[in-house]
Amino acid sequence: MSQPSISSKKRLLFIFVVSTLAIFSLIIRLGWIQIVEGEWYKEKANAQQTRDIPIPAKRGIIYDRNGKELAISASNSTVWAKPKEIKNVEETAESLAEILDLDEEELKKDLQKSYGLVRVARWIDDDLASKVRQANLKGVWLAEDNKRHYPFGNFASFILGHTSDDNEGLAGIELEYNKYLKGYPGRWIKNTDGAGRQLAFSTERYHPPENGLNVVLTIDEVIQHFTEKAVENALEINDATRVKAIVMDVKTGDILAMSAKPDYDPNNPRTPLDEELAKALEEMDNEEKLKTWFGMWRNPIINDTYEPGSTFKLITTAIALEEAVSTPESRYYSSGTINVAGRTIKCWRHYNPHGDQSLTEAVQNSCNPVFVMLAEKFGVGTFYNYLDAFGFTSITDIDLPGETGSIMYNESLVGPVELATMSFGQSISVTPMQLITAISAIANDGNLMQPKIVKELVDNDGKVVQRFENTMIRQVISKKTSEEMREIMESVVSEGSGKAAYIPGYRVGGKTGTAQKVKDGVYAQGLYVASFIGIAPADDPELAVLVIVDEPKGFSTFGSLTAGPVVKEILEESLRYLDIKPKYTAEEEEKLVKADIVVPEVRQMTVKEASKVLNESKLLYNVETEHDHDHGDHEEDDAIVVDMFPKPGASVPENSIILLYTKHDENASTVKVPDLKGKTIREVNNILSNLGLRLKISGSGLVAKQQPEADSVVEPGTVISVEFMTNSQ
Template identity: 40%
Template sequence: MINLSMKKRIGFVFLCTAVLISLLVIRVFWVQFIQGEELQGKAINNRLRDIEVKAKRGVIYDSNGSPLAISVSTGSIYAVPAQLKDKDKLEETATKLSEILEMDKNKVEEKLKKNVAFEWIKRRVPDEKIKELKELKLKGVSFVEENQRYYPKGKLAAHVLGFAGIDNQGLNGLELSYDSVLRGVSGKIMIEYDALNREIPNALHQYVMPRDGHSLYLTIDETIQYIVERELDNVIKLKQAKAAAIIVMDIKTGSILAMANRPVFDPNNYADFDNSSWRNFAISDAYEPGSTFKPVTAAAVLEEKVVKKNDRFYCPGYIKVGKDKIKCWKHQGHGSQDFVEGVQNSCNPVFVSSGLKLGKEDFYKYLLGFEFGKKTGIELPGEATGILVPKSRAKDIDLGSMSMGQANAVTPIQLVRAISAIANDGWLMKPRLVKEIRDYEGKLIKKIEPEPIQQVISKETSDELKEILESVVSEGTGSNAKIEGYKIAGKTGTAQKILPGGGYSRSEYIASFTGFAPANDPQIACLVVVDSPKGVYFGGQVAAPVFQGIVRDTLRYLNVPAEITKEEKKEEKVIIPDIKSLKMNAAIDKLKKAGLKYQKQGEGEEILLTLPPVGTQVNKGSNVLIYTKDKSSNMVVVPDLKDTTIREASSILSKLELKIAAQGSGLASLQEPLPGTKVEKGTTVTIRFTPLNQENVEETMGP
């Protein structure tokens, strides 16, 4: 018979056993039903390896469907370190990888020794190296196809396109702004491994296809972009400028047809360039525009009718604003002139006086109406707002300075939009770079329509200002922007650069020109900004010829018909007579009888040569330059040698006792010093000659 003590012991054992079994049942229940899905997922993850397969980024096309940015397939190499436990095998693998991939062996070994399931060895590897490694069949080393961004046009439109990184992510330009649209959705490859991290043959291999990104169709026209960048390269080389920016805009829609900057970079290998070259000067840098801002002031005073076209002004070379004095660029002054002549002459006192008449309240109304001091909303990262003098702190001297384009800082995109609005019956448009978004099959996803913001000035004021700005080119400081067969409207600008510590530089300037064409039916607007050109720095000599080359070729490309006036149709042609052997008075009489004007270069009486040369057919009323031999002076005026051959240019310069340094072959297109510059005899004139099948850049002396 079991005693009571034994019964207690047996009962205790049963109780403990029951508790343990209960705990086990609860644990099994918890693991099976509460944590079941989570643990099952972990088990699957433990034996499955996911390899991400990046989607192809969408293509970026120009307005005509020409690809500017595409994705191309390229091989990448990765390792599964768990499969390389054998030390000798690991070293052997590292040696072969480092030799073929031209990598440091120690760094490769570090990658292979990592306690991770997946490690990139090298990405974007050339096909021949991938093929060589595949033939070795290295254990633990695998390959995957990735997509690499490629820009087939190289540097073309680099600041607009931007660039994408190695992980398919947009890092700059439109690539960044539209990254979520272009990127697409990544796919993956799932491979099943056993407990020893060995791939199981015929086991679960699942491939989830990536979904390619949408494509962008831009407003940028590849041909116009080429024209712009050609002219940029020419002016940077000729003037050795620090930087430059050009924008061409469709006036009626706000579409950007071309946008380019210098310095520039190649988005295919952007890391090889200093990151300062990535900066988009056209939208990110604010500068004092100088006289290219004067059309905005003119628009405001004409709209408010505080100034009329025939109002008279007097410029003695300066204007007093309180105790301060603002100088005119022409130190001796322009004398008496009406408002139109003031615009043609880019006379500072005329604009200061007009701005003061307008008053601070109305001036700021138009300043804000043209949306200066505010981002334009263009689809690019890094846009600046510009800098405005706070209205509450603006004094009369500030108002005077702002009226002629100083004190406030604007971005190139803000200024070209304002000029476009003046030409577009006063309507301010939102700039746009993207017109359509389509999927990888070409199906339209979104169409981006032109977006009018507001009408800043009336159509009547717009029409009036078109005529005034056309006269700036036909009769004023913008004469170097003239294009045969077209009426061109525009405004020159030459602004002193602001020093980092305040004040203005006495040696560095920003030369600019902005305008639109044709003046009577505006289609395109263009702004040229050249930062710190060497030598002659005036906007009329530096930027206007660049504008001319761009707008001339763009109008022809767009098939905008040239306008031939009745006067041009009736122009009589005459031949330059031979006057070299005549005395000066007789020579002048002979030119006058032929219906020609003349301009004497030099103080002597002996005629060395005429330009255009003897026998040249010109329009009746054309100007003939008479170069004379001056024994009492060592100075001579440099002639305009455009379109001459090397032999002709050499002969002309030799007669003027000047030397020649010829570059290239064909006809003269650029020269330094510029035509009209006075130099010492014996000076060397550098001339670039361009083959007949290449475009020329015209750069002539002017105000």
């Protein structure tokens, strides 16, 4: 056997060394992958095999104080896709684009991604969701999603605010309480192979979402409705730029209603309700659009300031009374003007001066010079101490986002002229929320309450998680001063410039305000802010209402004529809704209250005789028995009254209608069946018994069906089958 050559040995040695190095390198590489980079590859493998589907949390409901739903989350379907699982992108994009009315090319770009999840379409309706399921597209699936919905459209939009597409609060309560409302999202995690099939023996994990808490507002949906209706009407009647209104519970600080028009629909927050603005928006660039949107969403009641004008005179008057520099009976003389540090300040009626008047009359007359005199007496330091005490030097801290503070001079810069103009509500700008809070304190025995718009937070089981209690900040004026102020405010409505807010049976107090509007730092000619603040009942206030009409261009610019009637409308409807009974004066009773009449006995009389007796008693009547229309009026007049409702002896207001049930002619061989639909069991029983017919009933409430039908001719004694239904049915 021949020995291997030296060259063969070298080749074998080379192959051996190379093979050894290669194997050793592979061992090192494998060790590196397994030990050093093992965790990274494990995570990457899990990521490729794991389908992680987000499950959004259901946003909490926003209720009014009585449990009425104002904002809810409706369940919808969202279409998701995983590009790596889609084999034919073009066919998938074509199918989805056709079903969902999407741009096919844009969708193709999204589906060509090599990683992650793609949200194809959000909040599609049930019909489209069904079509997507039927298409059975690989790598495409539906997941439940929640869309925010506001059942009443633009109702209370500045209070509720709205959310983004990702269900994050962007304005109002939705923003302020976002962390409570939004909850925590869940996840659905499962392991799949490259084809998207779930792996055998894999662990599927479902982490349910934690739904958000529900927010219960202090708002009363009914009072909010009254307010919105009144504000909408005022905007149109006065041809105003904007109208704002707040209703506050004087004793608690609860906001019962808050409205400003024009507003927006939180269901479509980027589409203005004004058609002209909507068209203009289409031509704007993105920056202009953002500015327009934020301006549209801005709540002017807490985000904007205005010069309150004469409504602020109530603050000056309260300070003067509390500091004992005046009494309601103190006398003042106004010549129509007053000179302050060389500057002439006029009364609104300077051409016909008010002359000698008491402080109460000065408030009624809204005479500027008198309030200048009061401010001069108590001085700048005292004035600013009370401005601070009434809350004008800070925000009210109401639970709504973006609240603005007042704009006023620094105390050190206030001279005689500045003090004089501030005394009657000019040269100082406040928010509507600050003013109504301060005036409510005047009406509430001097107690300044913390205004609030959220009552409590509750979970899905109705359990209260957090309750926001009523908070008294401080007592600003004495109970005696408060009582005097309420009497003065009531006199403004009963005798002074606020007569437009007078409501018979209710003691209403108030104050008008008309201020020239400031634009670009100067008073604009012909532009005014008209306002009225009212409280009721003045002897024991429950409600305070502030209405502001911005730039009225209608029949008047005076607050008494533009804002006063709006306050009256809101107060009148709200007081009756709250079951606060009217207390009429003797004069009001004589004019307005109808006297109670005792119902006389008219049974066994003919209809003609009964009508005469009822007319003499100032009562009306209605005959309920059916008769053959061919018989004529004379026979009906001779019909005998066998029953009546209300019964004799009952007390009813004059002009009330008395139902008379008459007896049918017993000698008749046939009877015409009357129309019984809409009548009560009692009425039907009386009618049929008088006609000699028998009754078979089913159900309860009002008649919905009858057999035989109305106008059928039957014999006396025939059974009439009647089916009753309640109104809700």
